[in-house]
Amino acid sequence: MSTPFETVPFGQRLADAVAARGPLCVGLDPHAPLLERWGLPDDVDGLRRFTDAVVEALAGEVAVLKPQSAFYERHGSRGLAVLEDAVAGARAAGALVLLDAKRGDIGSTMDAYADVLRPEHPMAVDALTVSPYLGPGALQPAVDTARLTGSGLFVLARTSNPDAAALQSAAVGERSVAQVVVDTVRGWNTPGWVVGDPLPDVGGVQDLGSRWGATTGSFGVVVGATLRELDVDLDGLGGPVLAPGLGTQGGTPADLRRLFGTGRAVVPTVSRDVLAAGPDPAALRAAAARWAEALG
Numbered sequence: 001m002s003t004p005f006e007t008v009p010f011g012q013r014l015a016d017a018v019a020a021r022g023p024l025c026v027g028l029d030p031h032a033p034l035l036e037r038w039g040l041p042d043d044v045d046g047l048r049r050f051t052d053a054v055v056e057a058l059a060g061e062v063a064v065l066k067p068q069s070a071f072y073e074r075h076g077s078r079g080l081a082v083l084e085d086a087v088a089g090a091r092a093a094g095a096l097v098l099l100d101a102k103r104g105d106i107g108s109t110m111d112a113y114a115d116v117l118r119p120e121h122p123m124a125v126d127a128l129t130v131s132p133y134l135g136p137g138a139l140q141p142a143v144d145t146a147r148l149t150g151s152g153l154f155v156l157a158r159t160s161n162p163d164a165a166a167l168q169s170a171a172v173g174e175r176s177v178a179q180v181v182v183d184t185v186r187g188w189n190t191p192g193w194v195v196g197d198p199l200p201d202v203g204g205v206q207d208l209g210s211r212w213g214a215t216t217g218s219f220g221v222v223v224g225a226t227l228r229e230l231d232v233d234l235d236g237l238g239g240p241v242l243a244p245g246l247g248t249q250g251g252t253p254a255d256l257r258r259l260f261g262t263g264r265a266v267v268p269t270v271s272r273d274v275l276a277a278g279p280d281p282a283a284l285r286a287a288a289a290r291w292a293e294a295l296g
């Protein structure tokens with residue numbers, strides 16, 4: 001694929017969107033019980049009506065929309081067509097689109113997964129969630145594509161599900177798995193660093209480039225708002241933190257402040273707790289506004 005580029009990198013576009021609209025990300029998770037609650041059938045027609053309603057209500061309001069790919073894939077190619085239209089519609093209305101697909105594989109396959117970050121892709125998105133389970137180096141093709149196209153990645157580090165620590169807090173030498181992930185992403189946000197290089201020395205500078213602003217990098221991590229304590233060191237990350245787990249999974253705005261304080265570039269993301277307010281567009285907007293205010 002040949003590729004024209006976003007002239008402004010994802011990290012800067014995200015910082016600009018947050019400045020204009022606040023940091024809230026709303027997830028599109030059209031699971032069957034939710035469609036039923038909205039009075040919609042669990043089929044492609046229901047999926048489209050749900051998705052159009054959420055995009056219509058929120059794409060002009062929130063900084064980021066995060067469609068969960070699984071809920072579209074389960075409806076086959078027609079479900080993916082709904083997702084393609086939603087991504088285009090959301091971006092046209094000014095929201096950044098983070099595709100939550102948690103991709104991760106060996107290099108050649110990762111390269112293909114990363115094509116969704118190219119502007120000429122039928123579902124071109126601004127950023128993608130990726131899984132580091134095959135090793136940080138396996139994600140390099142996605143990093144290269146993101147750099148080339150001015151898009152972003154969020155890497156699973158300390159996820160919001162209750163049993164995540166069983167793997168993510170396991171020790172690799174002196175660090176946890178999650179810390180290796182965070183440190184790798186810190187490297188990606190450092191110009192010139194490649195996997196295998198010594199980690200950049202942040203010299204004790206907290207949040208070097210991690211606050212919103214011109215220095216926000218395009219590579220972020222996922223750290224759940226459900227953690228009892230922040231057991232990874234995010235200092236000097238240089239990029240944003242996507243924080244899921246709010247609302248239905250039990251995380252609260254107070255948890256977010258306890259874990260991350262106020263000085264980091266955190267994107268809190270809420271799906272079910274906002275979507276449950278639909279299908280009325282005003283009610284959806286009000287639910288998102290309530291979260292935005294509580295998180296403010």
Ligand SMILES: O=c1ccn([C@@H]2O[C@H](COP(=O)(O)O)[C@@H](O)[C@H]2O)c(=O)[nH]1
Nearest residue numbers: 029068159160161244248249270271272
């Ligand atoms: O650690 C993670 C990473 C991603 N998710 C995704 O978020 C939504 C669930 O959001 P709710 O606000 O709880 O409805 C879903 O798409 C997950 O795959 C996560 O929950 N935790």
